[in-house]
Amino acid sequence: MTMTGTGLPIALIGILMALWLIGAAVAIWTGLSMRSRASKLLRQSTRLDRLLETAPAFPVVVHSDGRVEAPERFARTLGLDEPVGSLADLGGRNNAGLAQMDLAELETKVRETQRTGKGFTLHLAIEASNRRLTVVGNIADNVIYPIGTASLWFFDSTENVQELERRTREADEARSAFAALAGLIEAAPIPIWLRQPDLKLHFVNHAYVEAVGGTDGGQVVDDGVELLEPENGKGAAEYAAEAATENAQNERIVSATLKGERRQLRVFDIPLGASGVAGLAIDVQDLIDTKSELRKLSEAQRDLLNFMSAGVAQFDARHGLSFANLPFQSMFSFRDQWLSEKPEFARVLDRMRENGKLPEVRDFPAWRKTREEWFRTAEPTEENWLLPDGTHLRVLAQPIPDGGLLMIFEDRTEQAQLARARDILLRVRTATFDNLFEAIAVFSADGRLSIWNRIFAETWQLGDDQLIKHPRLDELLPLLAGHLEKPTQINVLGEMIRMTSSNRAQRQSEAIFADGRMFRIATVPLPDGNTLFNMLELSDRSKMKQALLDADPIKDGFFTK
Missing domain, CATH: 3.30.450.20 (PAS domain)
Incomplete structure (x- = not known):
């Protein structure tokens, strides 16, 4: 009995000691494990802090009482010398910080977010700088910060904002140019139209409407009124289809009725890729009539010049002989076959010299070069030539508007003798x-x-x-x-x-x-x-x-x- 009673406490003590050792071991192991986790969390926190320090965005917290938590790097970015303690500290001073108008708007948005929890995005300007910041604001997580705290993320968006501004300016300029171009097309005195890829009319200008006798552009487009009549078995849409298929501008002269009068038109079909085919028509009736009248006048003038007693020669802008009347050929002993080659002015002078029909000069190349300057003078030039055979010629060189030269040779030998x-x-x-x-x-x-x-x-x-x-x-x-x-x-x-x-x-x-x-x-x-x-x-x-x-x-x- 005595031994049994004594052994039981010893056994209990042993059990307790074993339990204590086990608890101590567990505590030590748990402590070591917690220490390891704490060390790991510390390293992770350090990395996160470093990541925030080097991140392209700046986290800023605005408490309900107006206090601001912001990294020092954010203040340096704004050009401020002192840390930021409130939103007012972000304001411009000494050509640094946010612009006053932008700061006032930021304060309003922050108060609204703290009160309603509504997020916002703003573009802010820095005083005396072309840099731009973009801020994204939201209500802060209640687990981390008290209720009524706003979290702001500031991003340096200088390049993006400048690019956006540039694109906005370009878009505005493009819209203005398009509006001006549209107004110009609408007011153009020649018919202009646009066909969709399916070759149906999509747009016509005012001149087109007047030419076809329509009421307005919408009515003409809806009714599909064509300005041009079919030609050679093909309609206007088929010619436009050929231009679109070949992806090349098509040009032709056609007859059409404009305002009840038959006119000659120079028509262009211009492919515009996926936008369709544009077309325009230029009235060339007056030009054709003028060319015909000019041709008739030129023929009548040349017939008249052939009956003149004076020799007449006309040179074009390239100095080539374009016309010589009969007295000119006889006066200088030129053959029709040689004149038909349209020789240049210098060659004509050379042949005149060979035939003894030029004044005797010491430096003929220089003399000839001086006469070639007649093409570039603004006023007519008159000279008197005494030929070796005693012939007296009165020479008149008259520049003509197209860059050519008209020369008249009058034989004044008899007048000189008289x-x-x-x-x-x-x-x-x-x-x-x-x-x-x-x-x-x-x-x-x-x-x-x-x-x-x-x-x-x-x-x-x-x-x-x-x-x-x-x-x-x-x-x-x-x-x-x-x-x-x-x-x-x-x-x-x-x-x-x-x-x-x-x-x-x-x-x-x-x-x-x-x-x-x-x-x-x-x-x-x-x-x-x-x-x-x-x-x-x-x-x-x-x-x-x-x-x-x-x-x-x-x-x-x-x-x-």
Whole structure:
């Protein structure tokens, strides 16, 4: 009994000790396991913190009392020198932080999110910077933060926002350009239309509606009214289908009725890929009529030029000979076969030189190059050519608007010979007048002094500076009156010249100068309408007559007993 009672407590103690050792082992194992998990959580927390520090987004928590939890890196991103403690600290100061208007809107959105739990997204600008931030706001998880806390995530969206702004600008510009283009097409004076890929009309402009006599574009499209009539067994839609199939612009000239009048149209079918086929029609009736009239005018002009006595040659903008009339060919000894090759201007000059039909010059290439400049001058050029055979040519080079040159060659050899003969006659007449003993002057029909000789100038004591001006009769008579014994007699001389010019009758009179000289004056009408004024001095004859009258015939021995 005693042993049994003693052994039981020992056994209990052993059991308790074993249980304690087991509990201690379990506790130690549990502690080590918790320590391992804590270490792992610490490392994971460190990695998460580091991940948040290097993340492209900035987490910001806004408490209900306005306090803000934000990483320092976020403040540096905004250009702020101090950590952020409230939303107001995000505001711009010293050209840093959020723009004031954006900050006010952010505060409003945050209060709304704290009150209603509604999320938001905003694009924010940083003061004095072209950087942009995008913030996404939501209510914070109640497990982590108290009720009424907002969590904000800030993203640097500078490139995205700038790209969006650029695309927005491009879209606005594209819309404006499209609106302008649509207005231009609608107001265009030529019919324009668009067909869908199924070749049905989809759009027509106002000119198309007017051409077909429709009420508006919608009515014309709905009724499928075609502007063009079938041609060669194919309708307008079939021509458009060919352009779409070949993926190439189609062009043709067709006849159509516009506003009740038949006109010629130049039609274009323009494939636009998946958008269909566009078409437009240009009225070329006036152009065709003008070309026809121009062709007829050109033919009539060339026929006329062939009947001219002057040689005419026309060169085009490429300096090629496009036309030469018959006198030109004969004048320069050109053959039809050579002219049909349409030689260039330089070759024509070379052939003229070979035929001896150009003036002799020392440097012919330089002379030819100077004449080639006639194509680029704005004013006509006139020259006189003296050919080796004595022929005189008057050359007129007239630039024409299309860049070409029209040349006219007039043979003035006979005129030059006549001019030389006339010059000789004038010199003979002048020499004859100057060597006469009579004073001669010729007055033209308008009363101007045109010709005089040396005796006339000396008789009336007139200088060359007075006569060279060809004074009128009313200007000349006062200069002559002072030389007469009776100055009023000058009116008789003036009246003689006037009456002879008007009545074409010869008149005579006498005039006595202040120095005693006596002249017989005659005015004679000339065949050319001028008046010849002739003065013959009679002073010696008068003195001889007076001497005879005063002499005693018996005393002087004229009569004998």
